[in-house]
Amino acid sequence: MDIELIAPAEALRRQRQGALIVDVRESHERATGFAEGALGIARGELEADPRAALPDLDADVLLICQSGRRSLQAAEALATMGYRRLASVEGGTTRWIDEGLPIARAEGDLDFYDRYSRHLRLPEVGEAGQRRLQSARIAMVGAGGLGSPAAFYLAAAGVGTIVLADDDVVDRSNLQRQILHTEDRIGVPKVESARIALSALNPTVSIETFPERITAANVERLIEGADVVIDGADNFPVRYLLNDACVKLGKPLVYGAVHRFEGQVSVFDAGRQRGHAPCYRCLFPEPPPPEAAPNCAEAGVLGVLPGVIGLLQATEAIKLILGAGEPLTGRLLHFDAMGMRFRETRLPADPDCPVCAAGREFPGYIDYAKFCAA
Numbered sequence: 001m002d003i004e005l006i007a008p009a010e011a012l013r014r015q016r017q018g019a020l021i022v023d024v025r026e027s028h029e030r031a032t033g034f035a036e037g038a039l040g041i042a043r044g045e046l047e048a049d050p051r052a053a054l055p056d057l058d059a060d061v062l063l064i065c066q067s068g069r070r071s072l073q074a075a076e077a078l079a080t081m082g083y084r085r086l087a088s089v090e091g092g093t094t095r096w097i098d099e100g101l102p103i104a105r106a107e108g109d110l111d112f113y114d115r116y117s118r119h120l121r122l123p124e125v126g127e128a129g130q131r132r133l134q135s136a137r138i139a140m141v142g143a144g145g146l147g148s149p150a151a152f153y154l155a156a157a158g159v160g161t162i163v164l165a166d167d168d169v170v171d172r173s174n175l176q177r178q179i180l181h182t183e184d185r186i187g188v189p190k191v192e193s194a195r196i197a198l199s200a201l202n203p204t205v206s207i208e209t210f211p212e213r214i215t216a217a218n219v220e221r222l223i224e225g226a227d228v229v230i231d232g233a234d235n236f237p238v239r240y241l242l243n244d245a246c247v248k249l250g251k252p253l254v255y256g257a258v259h260r261f262e263g264q265v266s267v268f269d270a271g272r273q274r275g276h277a278p279c280y281r282c283l284f285p286e287p288p289p290p291e292a293a294p295n296c297a298e299a300g301v302l303g304v305l306p307g308v309i310g311l312l313q314a315t316e317a318i319k320l321i322l323g324a325g326e327p328l329t330g331r332l333l334h335f336d337a338m339g340m341r342f343r344e345t346r347l348p349a350d351p352d353c354p355v356c357a358a359g360r361e362f363p364g365y366i367d368y369a370k371f372c373a374a
Contacts, residue, residue: 001079003072004087004287008096010037011062011089011293018061022046023093024054024074028126030235032117034093035064036102043074050078053327057082064089064096104219116158129322130158136321137161139223141214141242142232143190144168145306146256150230153314155198155205159321162198165210165222166190219245228317230254232310236287241365243280247271247355249285250364252320252327255280256313261302261337263309266347267316267328275358282350283291305337317326 012305015021015037023034024043034040041053043065054061057207061083063071085355097103105113112130119125119133136159140147143166154162168190170181173321179191185193191209198207207321210222214233219241223229229251233239239255246253250271257264270279312333319325332345349356 001076001086003079005068005072006062006087008035008089008099008101011064011087011096011216014060014062014087019062020054021045021062021064021089022074024063024065024071025093025364026123026126028120028123030249031105031120031127032103032113033097033103035089035096036104038104038114040065046074046075050081050083054083056079056227056299060082060085062087062089066094067092068095077258090211093335109288115202115204119157119243120259124324125322132321133158133318134160135320136227136323137163137225138228138230138317139163139226140230140232141165141222141238142234143178143180143194144174144232144234145177145258145301146310147194147230148178149307149310150232150256150314150317151180151194151198152201154317155202155207157314157318158202159205159318161208163208163210163222164191164194165212166194167211167213169318177301177306179307191272214241216241216367219365220249223249223251226251227255228252228320230313230317231256232313233355236284237367239280240287244270244355244362244365247279247285252329253280253318254313254316256309258305258309259302260299261305263305263337264332265309265312265316265328266332267320269327269329269350270353270356273329275351278347278349279353279356282353283332283347283352285353302337305335308335308337 021035023030023038024046025038026042027297030040063075065071068090073087075086116130119130138159143164151162170185170188170190170193172186174181180194180197189211191211195207195209206326212218223245226249229246232255247270255266255268255269268279269277316328319327330347332347334343351357
């Protein structure tokens with residue numbers, strides 16, 4: 001049986017005369033828009049049990065997909081099952097929309113489907129994944145070099161709530177790399193400057209500010225309720241506090257660090273995977289003395305380097321929320337900007353780690369501030 005090929009306008013005319021349009025794309029594809037009045041049922045599901053959706057073999061059925069290829073294949077399959085009045089819409093939904101024919105969208109906020117349309121087209125994200133991002137809460141320490149690109153892309157991706165912790169104010173020397181901030185916000189608290197920038201990018205995201213220096217007294221208050229914690233700190237005492245709190249409360253920690261022309265990223269998830277996944281202390285049991293690890297103000301840093309590392313941190317955070325891909329748990333990714341090379345180091349869990357070893361009780365927070373200043 002030869003399948004009739006029809007233009008979108010003809011499909012609309014026949015639909016108004018009683019024909020049924022069936023959109024055979026996947027649900028994440030239909031979420032971005034479909035021919036008004038069309039029945040949405042994925043091709044595989046339709047071909048597996050066509051009678052469930054199309055009980056009448058003599059019904060006038062017009063099949064549509066994105067471009068016309070899948071709908072033709074579906075029509076050919078239905079023809080072998082006894083359906084007699086079939087047509088495929090040439091050019092599919094793409095041509096339907098280009099010709100200005102009426103479309104509908106899945107129930108919900110129009111901004112949601114427009115803003116995240118490229119995510120919705122990805123089977124690994126789709127509407128369900130985007131809704132997970134929308135309901136997620138991420139706590140970030142640092143609204144500076146690493147926090148700026150990470151927060152920008154997490155807000156753009158639609159993470160529902162971002163909690164930003166930083167007790168510093170914007171300085172002109174920050175502007176070389178801390179892209180959340182601008183010249184006219186010099187002297188403004190960084191968390192407020194970040195809130196302004198992120199809200200302008202995506203007003204649907206809730207930005208909660210935490211303008212406090214992280215201590216043992218407030219670290220749990222910062223990360224409680226968070227699905228993922230991002231470490232954009234610039235000092236060792238805060239890194240250890242974050243690590244220990246994440247182990248205690250069972251939060252995945254996305255670590256990032258930069259130095260001059262090099263950076264590194266990892267995911268520490270020992271709180272949820274005791275004895276299997278390492279924590280930050282498994283990598284660095286104790287902080288180095290200050291002279292062995294100068295900060296950016298002392299050693300300098302290539303301005304674009306925190307952008308690369310911060311974006312990798314945002315990528316890992318999104319993957320963790322979606323439950324997609326392979327996170328950097330148990331792996332340390334090194335980046336050399338001058339050589340433009342990545343290399344990976346495996347990180348096993350330390351069976352003697354004082355914080356994350358299986359069966360070990362939480363030892364309490366250690367104040368490394370005095371140690372580092374000694």
